[in-house]
Amino acid sequence: MAKTLYDKLWDAHLVEQREDGTALIYIDRHLLHEVTSPQAFEGLAIAERGLWRRNANLAVPDHNVSTLKKEREAGLAALPDVVSRVQLQTLDDNCEAFDVVEIPLNDVRQGIVHVMGPEQGAVLPGMTVVCGDSHTSTHGAAGALAHGIGTSEVEHVLATQCLIQKKMRNFRVEVTGKLGAGVTAKDIALAIIGQIGTAGGTGFAIEFCGTAIRSLSMEGRMTLCNMAIEAGARCGLVAVDDVTLDYFRGKPMAPDGASWDAAEAWWRTLHSDDGAAFDRSIVIDGSAIEPHVTWGTSPEMVASVYGRVPTMADMPDETARIGLSRALEYMGLTEGMAISDIKPDAIFIGSCTNSRIEDLRAAAAVLKGRQVAPTIRKALVVPGSGLVKAQAEAEGLDRIFIDAGMEWREPGCSMCLAMNADRLLPGERCASTSNRNFEGRQGSGGRTHLVSPAMAAAAAVTGRFAAVSEATQDLGAGA
Amino acid sequence: MKAFITHQGLVAPMDRANVDTDLMIPKQFLKSIKRSGFGPNLFDELRYLDEGIPNADNSQRPLNPDFPLNMPRYQGASILLARENFGCGSSREHAAWAMDDFGFRAVIAPSFADIFRSNALKNGILPVTLSSEQVDELFEALYAEAGYSLTVDLQACTVSLPNDEAWSFEVDPFRRNCLLKGLDDIGITLERADAIKAFEVQHRNRFPWVFEDIAL
Ligand code: SF4
Numbered sequence: 001m002a003k004t005l006y007d008k009l010w011d012a013h014l015v016e017q018r019e020d021g022t023a024l025i026y027i028d029r030h031l032l033h034e035v036t037s038p039q040a041f042e043g044l045a046i047a048e049r050g051l052w053r054r055n056a057n058l059a060v061p062d063h064n065v066s067t068l069k070k071e072r073e074a075g076l077a078a079l080p081d082v083v084s085r086v087q088l089q090t091l092d093d094n095c096e097a098f099d100v101v102e103i104p105l106n107d108v109r110q111g112i113v114h115v116m117g118p119e120q121g122a123v124l125p126g127m128t129v130v131c132g133d134s135h136t137s138t139h140g141a142a143g144a145l146a147h148g149i150g151t152s153e154v155e156h157v158l159a160t161q162c163l164i165q166k167k168m169r170n171f172r173v174e175v176t177g178k179l180g181a182g183v184t185a186k187d188i189a190l191a192i193i194g195q196i197g198t199a200g201g202t203g204f205a206i207e208f209c210g211t212a213i214r215s216l217s218m219e220g221r222m223t224l225c226n227m228a229i230e231a232g233a234r235c236g237l238v239a240v241d242d243v244t245l246d247y248f249r250g251k252p253m254a255p256d257g258a259s260w261d262a263a264e265a266w267w268r269t270l271h272s273d274d275g276a277a278f279d280r281s282i283v284i285d286g287s288a289i290e291p292h293v294t295w296g297t298s299p300e301m302v303a304s305v306y307g308r309v310p311t312m313a314d315m316p317d318e319t320a321r322i323g324l325s326r327a328l329e330y331m332g333l334t335e336g337m338a339i340s341d342i343k344p345d346a347i348f349i350g351s352c353t354n355s356r357i358e359d360l361r362a363a364a365a366v367l368k369g370r371q372v373a374p375t376i377r378k379a380l381v382v383p384g385s386g387l388v389k390a391q392a393e394a395e396g397l398d399r400i401f402i403d404a405g406m407e408w409r410e411p412g413c414s415m416c417l418a419m420n421a422d423r424l425l426p427g428e429r430c431a432s433t434s435n436r437n438f439e440g441r442q443g444s445g446g447r448t449h450l451v452s453p454a455m456a457a458a459a460a461v462t463g464r465f466a467a468v469s470e471a472t473q474d475l476g477a478g479a
Numbered sequence: 480m481k482a483f484i485t486h487q488g489l490v491a492p493m494d495r496a497n498v499d500t501d502l503m504i505p506k507q508f509l510k511s512i513k514r515s516g517f518g519p520n521l522f523d524e525l526r527y528l529d530e531g532i533p534n535a536d537n538s539q540r541p542l543n544p545d546f547p548l549n550m551p552r553y554q555g556a557s558i559l560l561a562r563e564n565f566g567c568g569s570s571r572e573h574a575a576w577a578m579d580d581f582g583f584r585a586v587i588a589p590s591f592a593d594i595f596r597s598n599a600l601k602n603g604i605l606p607v608t609l610s611s612e613q614v615d616e617l618f619e620a621l622y623a624e625a626g627y628s629l630t631v632d633l634q635a636c637t638v639s640l641p642n643d644e645a646w647s648f649e650v651d652p653f654r655r656n657c658l659l660k661g662l663d664d665i666g667i668t669l670e671r672a673d674a675i676k677a678f679e680v681q682h683r684n685r686f687p688w689v690f691e692d693i694a695l
Contacts, residue, residue, distance in 0.1 A: 016671065024671060024675070036571065109695070126686070127689060132572075152598065156665050164664060263686075263688050319562070419506045419510065438568060439502060
């Protein structure tokens with residue numbers, strides 16, 4: 001029978017199907033970080049349980065780390081925020097006590113868990129991957145079955161190497177055609193969420209396919225799958241092709257020699273068969289997607305950079321009108337205003353959505369030889385990992401950012417969720433390459449507009465939301 | 480896990496769609512390495528007028544009088560009535576811990592985000608899905624009558640209204656059984672340890688690279 005990619009991954013990891021509809025699914029790789037693991041380790045210790053397979057687990061601190069070079073160099077013991085320090089120390093202690101492999105704070109391989117995982121080849125095509133973080137969906141870009149779990153499940157995976165799961169339904173999102181200039185994976189993601197809504201993918205595994213998806217790099221595919229959870233889908237998927245294989249070849253934890261060949265033979269089968277049945281399908285014309293900017297407090301509240309904030313009259317019902325007026329009030333915007341009239345005070349380029357080398361290159365291309373507008377009060381560039389940082393520095397991107405007036409930070413989640421000192425002040429408005437524009441996400445009272453890295457850079461230069469071509473016309477487009 | 484068989488309790492409203500887990504428990508509280516103590520910070524930004532800081536004395540903070548959970552009529556509520564897509568966003572189980580710590584035993588909404596639903600069930604909190612129309616009706620009744628309470632019966636899978644009407648809801652049979660008996664997932668799975676081991680052997684033969692040492 002013709003199978004979808006999700007069906008194939010599910011079948012290959014099915015330990016047993018139960019009559020009540022649940023199944024035991026075997027987990028190949030488990031990634032851990034400091035925020036969602038302490039209570040899981042504590043649970044194991046209390047129940048006197050050990051790890052099922054220690055080698056399946058890989059930990060890294062990322063959410064709560066300082067991104068300031070000085071604080072990083074001074075080491076954990078010198079971190080001024082005591083509560084953060086305890087949490088980071090607890091990860092180190094737990095990894096030691098349970099013999100879990102951990103990439104430590106100042107290791108060059110440290111980074112946001114979803115950047116580090118593929119970069120190290122710790123995540124590979126065909127694997128089942130879980131992490132106590134909803135953006136684990138990112139790894140579906142590799143043709144892996146990857147999703148976020150809660151802390152009880154973290155404990156469950158540590159102790160049993162399995163998850164109790166119900167099979168999701170299959171949702172096919174095809175993006176056809178060729179993307180326009182300056183349109184990126186982030187814009188595809190926002191366009192899809194704008195269309196299906198933040199609950200549109202609930203209960204589904206979304207497979208992204210079509211020519212526009214095939215043309216994306218692995219970085220772009222990761223950006224897209226990262227945002228699958230913002231559409232309500234616990235996992236996003238992209239079929240394996242040459243782009244995937246070229247990306248993983250030579251990664252530190254990837255197989256090599258005959259082992260690679262055996263792996264490649266299986267990986268080549270990781271696509272949906274012709275005629276496989278999907279429970280839901282949509283087709284989006286990729287050539288019609290424009291650069292997107294969110295204007296509200298949910299990722300589905302999104303418009304083209306050339307568009308406008310909706311009006312009350314556009315809303316279908318009372319609940320939607322209440323939602324709109326609440327969002328506009330929080331965001332300090334008026335109905336019907338042009339997106340290009342919105343003026344950010346802050347710029348954040350980073351997060352597991354958009355902090356990979358390709359993202360930094362795209363932002364640097366816009367910022368090269370230009371200055372951050374004087375109205376921008378803070379502008380951070382936070383690379384996704386130490387390796388991304390080193391690569392960017394080797395290419396001179398750090399100089400471009402610094403010369404433009406931006407801060408070049410150490411890797412971590414940073415202002416994506418503002419657990420550390422990097423955060424917005426109440427009322428501050430940010431052009432952010434992260435994935436959530438919820439109230440208070442980037443700091444209490446902060447206002448977030450989600451955009452691609454190139455669009456964040458364009459906003460930095462012009463002091464408002466503008467197309468990249470507009471931000472770069474002074475020196476000629478794309479200079 | 481504590482068992483959930485039937486629960487009668489006062490209902491409080493959370494009258495907005497897409498309540499996300501960031502809103503339920505803001506990130507600054509995720510620095511805690513404990514499972515308990517999150518209740519005073521549930522819906523922190525809506526509940527208090529000042530900014531929430533971990534380890535602060537919450538009893539000294541200014542309350543937002545317009546927020547339902549601060550209103551006298553909803554004191555002691557243990558059932559939350561909510562709108563579509565409740566619990567979307569981050570996977571933080573802290574959201575479920577905060578609900579539990581505050582004293583909520585059930586949430587009634589037209590729909591729930593997947594990860595929150597699963598986290599809630601693992602912490603003895605029952606997510607009850609009713610139709611939008613039914614939820615609308617409950618909101619109306621709740622606003623009309625102080626002291627409005629409901630009975631959620633997991634044995635019968637019904638929500639009983641004060642007028643003795645009973646509406647049925649569906650819940651995953653596996654989860655229902657776990658909740659009714661207060662069973663711990665890990666214990667249940669470990670009973671199948673032999674099956675997992677047998678699977679692991681054939682999985683290793685098929686995909687040996689997955690089992691390679693990951694030493695740094
Ligand atoms: S960068 Fe943001 S979304 Fe990604 S893992 Fe960190 S906090 Fe979560």
